[in-house]
Amino acid sequence: MILNDLKEKEHYKNEEHNKEYDHEAFLGDDAKTFDQLTPEESQKRLSIIVEKIDKNNDGEITHEELKEWIRYTQKKYLINDVHKQWNTHNPEGKNKLMWDEYRKTVYGFSHEYKSLDHEAIELDNEEDSGSYSYKTMLDRDKRRWTVADIDGDGALTREEFAAFLHPEDSNRMKDIVIIETMEDIDKNKDGKISLKEYIGDMYHNDIETDEELPEWVLNEKEHFSAYRDKNGDGFMDADEVKEWILPQGFDHAEAEARHLVHESDTNADQKLSKEEILNKYDLFVGSQATDFGEALARHDEF
Structure with missing residues (x-):
C-alpha cells in the first residue's frame, strides 16, 4: 500500500505529458463516478456541468468559458489535494510540518533508513525501471523537501508543502521536476x-x-x-527534457480548450452548444470504451 502511495506521488509526470484530455481535470469532483455510468447517464450528468461552464447563460460555450472552467477545476483539485494531505500529515493543525513527522507518517520509520538495508522493495510491475527501494524514495522525497523549504529550517509551511506536493506548479521547483523526470526515464543512468x-x-x-x-x-x-x-x-539532455515537459509559454488550459472546441464544433462557429458537447461526451469525460488509461501514457497534445 505504501508503495502505491509513493508511486501516485509521481502523477505530475503523466499530467504534463498527457496526450488525451484529463476528464478529472474537466469534471472535478464529478469525475470519480463517470466511468461506471451508461452513455445516457453520462450525458445527463455532463449536461449539468455544461450549464456550469456557460457563465453568461446564453446556451453556447465559448473557448474562453471552456478555458476558464479548466483552470478553475485544476486549481480546485490542487487546493483540495493540499488541504487533504496537510490535514493528514498535520492532524494537530500546527503552522509548520517537520520532516521527521512527514517521514514517519509516510514511511513508518522511527529512524532514518531504519530497516532499509535488509529489504529493498521494488515498485509493482516495473521490471525495467531499476530498483525503487524505500531508501530511494525517501532520499528523493528529502531532496524535494529541502528545495521546497525556503528558509531551510527543516519544516514546511502550508505554502511550502503545496510546492513539495505539486512541484510542477511552483516556479522555484521546476529544476526538481526535470531531475526527477530524468531519473524516471534514464534507465542506464548515463545522464541523458x-x-x-x-x-x-x-x-x-x-x-x-x-x-x-x-x-x-x-x-x-x-x-x-x-x-x-x-x-x-x-x-x-536536461535542457531538452525541460523544453519537452515544461515548454516556455505553454498554457495547458488554452491547449485543451482549443482541442475540445476543434473536435466538437460541428458547425464551425467556434462555439459549442450543449448538443455538440453531448455528442462528444466520450471526449469530454473519458470511458473504458476510449481506453482512457492507455491514452494517459502518451506524451503529446493533439
Whole structure:
C-alpha cells in the first residue's frame, strides 16, 4: 500500500505529458463516478456541468468559458489535494510540518533508513525501471523537501508543502521536476535519455523488432527526432527534457480548450452548444470504451 502511495506521488509526470484530455481535470469532483455510468447517464450528468461552464447563460460555450472552467477545476483539485494531505500529515493543525513527522507518517520509520538495508522493495510491475527501494524514495522525497523549504529550517509551511506536493506548479521547483523526470526515464543512468528510453516509458515492447509498431509509437519516434532531440545527437539532455515537459509559454488550459472546441464544433462557429458537447461526451469525460488509461501514457497534445 505504501508503495502505491509513493508511486501516485509521481502523477505530475503523466499530467504534463498527457496526450488525451484529463476528464478529472474537466469534471472535478464529478469525475470519480463517470466511468461506471451508461452513455445516457453520462450525458445527463455532463449536461449539468455544461450549464456550469456557460457563465453568461446564453446556451453556447465559448473557448474562453471552456478555458476558464479548466483552470478553475485544476486549481480546485490542487487546493483540495493540499488541504487533504496537510490535514493528514498535520492532524494537530500546527503552522509548520517537520520532516521527521512527514517521514514517519509516510514511511513508518522511527529512524532514518531504519530497516532499509535488509529489504529493498521494488515498485509493482516495473521490471525495467531499476530498483525503487524505500531508501530511494525517501532520499528523493528529502531532496524535494529541502528545495521546497525556503528558509531551510527543516519544516514546511502550508505554502511550502503545496510546492513539495505539486512541484510542477511552483516556479522555484521546476529544476526538481526535470531531475526527477530524468531519473524516471534514464534507465542506464548515463545522464541523458535515448530514443529507446523515451519510448520505453510508454511502450514496453521492443521498438527495434520487425513486428509492426502501433501508429502512435511511430509518431513518437518521429517526434523524438524532429522535436525532442534538438541538437541531433540521438539523446535528450536536461535542457531538452525541460523544453519537452515544461515548454516556455505553454498554457495547458488554452491547449485543451482549443482541442475540445476543434473536435466538437460541428458547425464551425467556434462555439459549442450543449448538443455538440453531448455528442462528444466520450471526449469530454473519458470511458473504458476510449481506453482512457492507455491514452494517459502518451506524451503529446493533439
